[in-house]
Amino acid sequence: MARLQIDSVSKQFGTDHAVREVSLDIADGEFLVLLGPSGCGKSTLLRMIAGLEEPTSGRILLDGKDITDEAPQRRNLAMVFQSYALYPHLTVAKNIGFPLRARHRSRAEIAQRVGEVAGTLELSALLERRPAALSGGQRQRVALARAMVRDPGAFLMDEPLSNLDAKLRSATRAELIGLHRRLGATFLYVTHDQVEAMTMATRIALLNAGSVEQVGTPEELYDRPRTAFVAGFLGSPPMNLFAADVVSQDGQLRVRADGIDAALGLSAESDEHTPVLAGIRPERLRIDPTASAVRGHVTMVENLGSEELVHVSAGTVELCVRTSRPAGVAVGEDIGLRADPADIHLFDPASGLRLTWQEPDSTSPAVHEVAGSAASVA
Ligand SMILES: Nc1ncnc2c1ncn2[C@@H]1O[C@H](COP(=O)(O)OP(=O)(O)OP(=O)(O)O)[C@@H](O)[C@H]1O
Numbered sequence: 001m002a003r004l005q006i007d008s009v010s011k012q013f014g015t016d017h018a019v020r021e022v023s024l025d026i027a028d029g030e031f032l033v034l035l036g037p038s039g040c041g042k043s044t045l046l047r048m049i050a051g052l053e054e055p056t057s058g059r060i061l062l063d064g065k066d067i068t069d070e071a072p073q074r075r076n077l078a079m080v081f082q083s084y085a086l087y088p089h090l091t092v093a094k095n096i097g098f099p100l101r102a103r104h105r106s107r108a109e110i111a112q113r114v115g116e117v118a119g120t121l122e123l124s125a126l127l128e129r130r131p132a133a134l135s136g137g138q139r140q141r142v143a144l145a146r147a148m149v150r151d152p153g154a155f156l157m158d159e160p161l162s163n164l165d166a167k168l169r170s171a172t173r174a175e176l177i178g179l180h181r182r183l184g185a186t187f188l189y190v191t192h193d194q195v196e197a198m199t200m201a202t203r204i205a206l207l208n209a210g211s212v213e214q215v216g217t218p219e220e221l222y223d224r225p226r227t228a229f230v231a232g233f234l235g236s237p238p239m240n241l242f243a244a245d246v247v248s249q250d251g252q253l254r255v256r257a258d259g260i261d262a263a264l265g266l267s268a269e270s271d272e273h274t275p276v277l278a279g280i281r282p283e284r285l286r287i288d289p290t291a292s293a294v295r296g297h298v299t300m301v302e303n304l305g306s307e308e309l310v311h312v313s314a315g316t317v318e319l320c321v322r323t324s325r326p327a328g329v330a331v332g333e334d335i336g337l338r339a340d341p342a343d344i345h346l347f348d349p350a351s352g353l354r355l356t357w358q359e360p361d362s363t364s365p366a367v368h369e370v371a372g373s374a375a376s377v378a
């Protein structure tokens with residue numbers, strides 16, 4: 001059992017706020033990924049949970065018990081670092097058994113546990129080797145095995161795959177997902193890699209400058225980003241974001257920018273003129289010669305093998321379209337693009353928060369629903 005509660009935790013280094021008032025409730029058995037750009041406070045937060053760094057304020061609870069001031073070795077948590085930090089002079093078996101030896105367990109018990117964990121991680125044939133004679137992925141598994149040998153309630157992992165090449169990363173990713181299923185333990189996993197987050201997490205907490213921007217399932221963050229930052233961080237290539245206005249015309253709401261005039265599929269009750277930050281994902285734009293929502297010309301076509309990225313200049317707005325190959329368009333060509341109204345995201349340009357339009361007589365407001373005079377923050 002390991003439920004982790006992070007209650008308004010902050011960390012200041014001098015005058016720098018590395019972590020600001022972060023609150024997270026991580027259920028037993030969850031795979032929560034802390035995601036965010038470099039320097040946003042991921043490692044600092046994880047180190048505070050591990051007990052390697054003291055919070056400036058706030059509390060950390062493990063299964064309801066306040067562990068904020070508990071020594072690291074007394075927390076039933078195992079930390080796996082980016083650099084594996086294996087002991088080079090010890091064999092794999094000794095490296096894995098180290099936490100048990102430090103706790104003065106019997107030789108027989110250590111041998112049995114090391115054998116079990118090595119079996120789980122397919123390291124049994126490598127037990128007598130030293131770290132220098134292992135591949136990066138094997139070293140990574142030894143570091144994991146060393147964390148597992150104590151049977152901790154929760155695993156804290158700080159970018160454990162960042163030293164691996166692309167192929168090994170993807171294989172180890174799959175292994176970690178399997179391991180999480182088998183162990184049923186709580187995983188708290190730090191990465192700045194959105195693919196790792198999207199593929200492994202049961203929930204993602206996206207951090208920006210020390211604060212949580214959004215917590216939710218990968219689908220929630222991708223399909224319904226709470227802020228423009230979340231919208232722009234997830235997705236490769238990222239969501240197209242551009243300054244626009246929501247205006248009313250003939251009783252209908254439209255989003256307008258230079259070269260763009262798209263219906264939002266909502267009726268307008270009164271005159272509307274709201275500056276917004278509009279967003280649409282590259283895979284949600286469709287090339288259509290007859291479309292009038294976006295008119296522009298092709299500035300570049302990138303061949304990704306299975307797909308193409310078509311870059312389009314619509315007035316002052318630059319858009320990227322992700323489409324199957326061949327897209328059948330050439331650089332310099334004038335083209336039209338269309339978008340489903342439900343795929344257009346709107347954000348407040350000042351706060352970055354997601355905007356919705358409420359229909360006055362609607363009982364079930366969905367995404368930017370129908371007309372209202374004023375925009376409201378979702
Ligand atoms: N011991 C320290 N003393 C002073 N500032 C620190 C210390 N540790 C971290 N910081 C600062 O706190 C902020 C958050 O750092 P942190 O290492 O948590 O970021 P991160 O999200 O893990 O970044 P990365 O993805 O690059 O590992 C940074 O601005 C960093 O410079």
Ligand SMILES: [Mg+2]
Nearest residue numbers: 042043044158
């Ligand atoms: Mg870090």
